[in-house]
Amino acid sequence: MKPWAIWGSAVALTLAAPALAQVVDTDSGSVRGSTVRGVASWKGIPFAAPPVGDLRWRAPQPVKPWRGVRPATAFSNDCMQIPFAGDAAPLGTPPAEDCLYVNVWRPATARAGAKLPVMVWIYGGGLVNGGASPAVYDGSEIARQGVILVSFNYRLGRFGFFAHPALSEANEDNGLLGNYGYLDQIAALRWVQRNVAAFGGDPNNVTVFGESAGGGSVNMLMTTPMARGLFQKAIVMSGGGRSRPMKPIRAEASAGESAERDGLGFARWAGVPGTGSGTLAELRALPAEKVVAGIGIGQKPVAPASGPMLDGMLLIAPPEQVYRAGNAAAVPFIAGANSADIGFGPADEPDVFARFGADAARARVAYRPLAGDPAAQRRAIFADAGMVEPARFMVQQMTRAGQPAWNYRAGYVPEVMRAEWKDGLPHATEIPFFFRTIEARYPGKTTPADHRAARAMSAYFVNFARTGTPNGVGLPDWPVYRDDVRPMMDFTANGPTPGADPWRERLDLAERVAESARDKSRK
Numbered sequence: 001m002k003p004w005a006i007w008g009s010a011v012a013l014t015l016a017a018p019a020l021a022q023v024v025d026t027d028s029g030s031v032r033g034s035t036v037r038g039v040a041s042w043k044g045i046p047f048a049a050p051p052v053g054d055l056r057w058r059a060p061q062p063v064k065p066w067r068g069v070r071p072a073t074a075f076s077n078d079c080m081q082i083p084f085a086g087d088a089a090p091l092g093t094p095p096a097e098d099c100l101y102v103n104v105w106r107p108a109t110a111r112a113g114a115k116l117p118v119m120v121w122i123y124g125g126g127l128v129n130g131g132a133s134p135a136v137y138d139g140s141e142i143a144r145q146g147v148i149l150v151s152f153n154y155r156l157g158r159f160g161f162f163a164h165p166a167l168s169e170a171n172e173d174n175g176l177l178g179n180y181g182y183l184d185q186i187a188a189l190r191w192v193q194r195n196v197a198a199f200g201g202d203p204n205n206v207t208v209f210g211e212s213a214g215g216g217s218v219n220m221l222m223t224t225p226m227a228r229g230l231f232q233k234a235i236v237m238s239g240g241g242r243s244r245p246m247k248p249i250r251a252e253a254s255a256g257e258s259a260e261r262d263g264l265g266f267a268r269w270a271g272v273p274g275t276g277s278g279t280l281a282e283l284r285a286l287p288a289e290k291v292v293a294g295i296g297i298g299q300k301p302v303a304p305a306s307g308p309m310l311d312g313m314l315l316i317a318p319p320e321q322v323y324r325a326g327n328a329a330a331v332p333f334i335a336g337a338n339s340a341d342i343g344f345g346p347a348d349e350p351d352v353f354a355r356f357g358a359d360a361a362r363a364r365v366a367y368r369p370l371a372g373d374p375a376a377q378r379r380a381i382f383a384d385a386g387m388v389e390p391a392r393f394m395v396q397q398m399t400r401a402g403q404p405a406w407n408y409r410a411g412y413v414p415e416v417m418r419a420e421w422k423d424g425l426p427h428a429t430e431i432p433f434f435f436r437t438i439e440a441r442y443p444g445k446t447t448p449a450d451h452r453a454a455r456a457m458s459a460y461f462v463n464f465a466r467t468g469t470p471n472g473v474g475l476p477d478w479p480v481y482r483d484d485v486r487p488m489m490d491f492t493a494n495g496p497t498p499g500a501d502p503w504r505e506r507l508d509l510a511e512r513v514a515e516s517a518r519d520k521s522r523k
Contacts, residue, residue: 005131009082011308013444017239019424022034022040022042022065024034024042024112024199025193025198026045026194026195026198027195028063028064028065028066028067028352029044029065029066029067029068029069029091029333030069030070031045031069031070031071031072032069032070032071032072032073033072033073033104034073034516035108036140036141037105038108038109039074039105039106039108039143039144040074040105040106040107040108040110040142040143041103041104041105041139041140041143042103042104042178042199043072043073043074043075043076043101043103043105044072044073044074044075044076044101044103045072045101045104046076046100046101046102046355047058047060047063047071047100047101047102047152047187047188047191048062048063048100048130048184048187049061049062049063049064049100050097050098050099050100051097051098051099051100051155051159051180052097052098053284053490054284056097056283056284057159057162057164057167057180057182057283057284058158058172058173058180058429059173059176059187060100060180060183060184062188063066065162069108075092075093075101075103075110075132075133076093076098076099076101076153076155077093077094077095077096077098077099078091078092078093078094078095078130078131078132078133078153079095079096079097079099079100079131079153079154079155079159079160080095080096080097080099080155080156080157080291080292080293081095081125081128081129081130081156081157081295081483082095082129082290082295082296083095083297083298084129084294084298084299085296086297086298087125087129087134088136088428088431088441089123089130089134089136089137089428089430089431090114091130091131091133091134091135091261092131092133092134092135093131093133094271095131096225096288097159097288099131099153099155100152100153100154100155100184100187100188100319101132101152101153102150102151102152102188102191102192103132103139103150103151103152104139104148104149104150104199105139105140105143105148106143106144106148106149106199106200106201107146107148107151107200107451110199110200111146111200112197112198112200112439113197113200114200114201115197115200115202115205116147116148116200116201116202116203116505117146117147117148117201117202117205117206117207117462117465117466118140118148118149118150118192118196118201118202118205118206118207118208118465119147119148119149119150119152119206119207119209119461119462119465120151120152120188120189120192120206120208120209120213121137121139121149121150121209121210121215121229121473122152122154122185122208122209122210122217122218123137123151123210123211123213123214123217124210124211124212124213124214124215124238124299124428125156125212125213125214126212126213126296127157127160127161127181127213127216127307127308128154128156128157128295128296128299129296129297130156130213130214131153131154132151132152132153132382135437135440135441136432136435136437136440136441137151137430137431137435138435138437138440139151139434139435139436139438141435141437141458142436142458142462145458145459145462146462146466147462147465147466148196148199148200148201150188150192150196150201151188151331152184152185152188152191153184153431153488154181154182154185154217155180155181155183155184155186156181156295157291157292157295157296157305158234158266158291158292158294158295158305159180159181159288159291160179160180160181160182160184160215160248160422161178161179161180161181161259161305161306161307161308161309162178162180162208162248162259162263162266162306163177163178163250163258163259163260163262163263163306163309164260164263164264164267164279164280164283165263165264165275165463166261166276166279166283167227167280168249168250168260169275175311175312175313176311176312176313176314177249178249178259178306178309178311179308179309179311179314179315182217182220182224182308182314182315183314184459185217185220185221186221186224186226186227186230186314188334189208189217189221189227189231190230190231192206192230193206193230204232204241205232205465205466206230206232206233206496207231207233207234207235207464207465208221208231208234208235208330209230209232209234209235209236209237209461210236210239210428210470211237211238211239211428211430211431212237212238212239212342212428213239214237214239215236215237215238215239215240215335215517216236216239216240216492218234218235218236218239219236219239219240219241219319219323219394220314220315220319221234221329222234222319222322222323222328222331222333223317223319223322223323223327223328223329224315224316224331225316226313226314227329228329229333231329232332232468233331233332233333233464233465233468234329234332234338235333235334235335235390235461235464236333236334236335237335237336237337237410237429237430237431237434238336238337238341238342238387238391238427238430239335239387239391239452240289240386240387240390241319241320241323241335241390241391241393241394242320242389242390242393242514243318243319243320243321244318246307246309246310246315246318247259247262247306247309247310248309248310249309249310249311249312254460259306259309261304262304262305262306263304263306265303265304266303266304266305267279267283269302269303269387270283270286270290270291271302272286274285276380277367284461289481300416311497323394323397323398324397326397326400326401327401328397328398328401329508330401330402330403331403331466331497332403332404332405332464332469333394333395333403333404333405333406334395334405334406334407334408334461334464334470335391335392335394335395335396335405335406335407335408336391336407336408336409336410336488336489337383337387337388337390337391337410338387338409338410338423338424338425338426338427338429338430339409339410339411339423339424340379340380340383340421340423340424340425340426340427341382341383341386341388341425341426341427342385342386342387342426342427343379343381343382343383343384343385343386343387344386345378345381345382345385350377350380352377352381355381355513356509356512356513357513357516359509359512359513362505362509363381363506363509365505366506366509367380367381367506372481376422376423379423380423380506381510382493382501384461384506384507384510385510385513385514387427387505388409388503388507388510389510389511389514390514391407392407392486392488392511393505393511393514395407395481396481396483399480399481399482399483400483404468404469404480405480406464406470406478406479406480406488407481407486407487407488407489407501408478408480408488408489408490408491409488409489409490409491409501409503410425410433410457410491411424411425411490411491411492412425412433412453412457412491412492412493413425413493414438414441414442414446414447414450415446415447415449415450416442416445416447417429417442425450429441430457430491432454432457433453433454433457433458433491434454434457434461435458436454436455436458438450438451438454441509446481449493453491453495456491456495456496457491459472459475460472460475460478460489460496461486463475470489474493475496476489476496476497476498477498478496478498478501479498485500486500486501487499487500487501490502
């Protein structure tokens with residue numbers, strides 16, 4: 001063979017090697033992924049049996065192993081829901097009940113045993129919308145930084161959070177009732193523990209991170225005993241943190257509210273009014289479209305529905321109580337929110353400052369920079385109460401429990417949106433910066449400044465996943481939280497800006513309101 005032919009054959013084998021190496025053996029069977037520009041990925045790997053038929057409203061069940069090599073080059077269906085037009089992360093696949101699948105991205109050159117850090121993403125959407133398929137959640141750019149990125153689907157709406165006396169009576173999973181979407185998340189993390197080493201990841205260096213309802217899910221994982229040991233670091237992005245009312249599965253008194261009562265209300269609406277032995281089969285036979293009716297962001301309710309519920313096994317107490325008691329998972333922790341985040345409050349409240357009580361005058365001064373736009377001022381007060389201060393609250397509690405914790409605010413607005421987003425960065429729009437997928441979100445409209453911001457924001461999270469601190473070479477030092485000075489990292493148009501919080505007075509007042517309301521509720 002001529003020398004050039006030998007050289008050509010060697011090059012061909014070298015180029016082909018990554019593709020040949022994309023078959024990975026999981027505990028359920030082999031999967032073949034694909035390689036694009038130096039990143040290998042596997043999509044649509046089942047981590048639990050399809051939750052359909054008799055498995056609707058059951059804890060996730062084991063996958064049936066398969067023979068041969070299963071193709072894993074396309075996303076599975078996202079979980080059943082009614083998509084909404086204004087989603088900041090539009091779904092890439094049609095929704096369906098058969099949806100419990102996981103996706104993995106890694107550097108193409110990584111191999112089993114590489115022990116790369118692992119980041120596990122949990123999407124938001126109010127626990128009624130969302131999925132792993134949106135382009136802004138693509139894990140390629142995180143993988144290029146030397147990390148394994150894992151995402152997965154979990155059941156939503158009534159498929160994910162539902163109770164009924166017939167389910168309780170059947171007790172098919174030894175008390176694992178009601179919070180099926182959360183149980184899916186734990187099942188996915190257990191899949192990571194069993195399988196990520198085969199992809200080159202380190203099961204002892206796993207960071208969970210999520211936004212909005214995904215951030216709230218991280219709060220659940222931080223505070224449930226069922227998730228202990230499944231991750232070593234956590235990031236909550238606009239995930240709240242102050243308690244919202246949670247119903248028990250069963251009412252303790254005849255007139256008490258419960259998730260079972262909500263389930264009975266839905267069943268009556270759906271034409272299944274009984275509680276006898278055949279009721280559960282009838283409920284499971286309902287068309288998926290009937291179960292999802294009226295559930296979703298922007299949907300009008302047609303029957304009662306429950307969110308996360310106190311079930312006595314997964315959720316024993318609201319996460320706020322667990323954080324306060326110092327009993328959250330003992331792991332390094334990051335929490336933050338956006339500069340124009342979401343919040344909720346009465347639109348017809350005549351004086352928004354009345355909520356501050358004796359501190360009303362101080363609050364007027366603290367929010368005076370927004371006084372020229374009363375609507376923006378109102379939005380800021382509600383966002384501080386709903387997202388910004390609760391993020392700081394969780395960081396406080398973790399620090400008091402002896403864990404290193406960091407607080408941030410995402411305020412960098414992409415240049416193409418600055419004329420429209422004058423208040424700051426809205427809810428959920430920080431995600432493409434931390435994933436470095438801004439081109440997918442704003443195709444053809446990004447600028448060098450946008451990309452610099454994305455590189456820095458993503459690098460902080462990747463550093464945290466790698467070492468347990470967000471700091472690294474070439475980045476401004478992000479100070480660990482201390483309650484006496486309450487420092488934070490502000491991601492601004494001028495770059496990452498660490499130091500004293502310019503909103504501290506606002507947030508201290510929001511904290512006083514929250515603590516006062518808690519004290520009153522306990523009397």
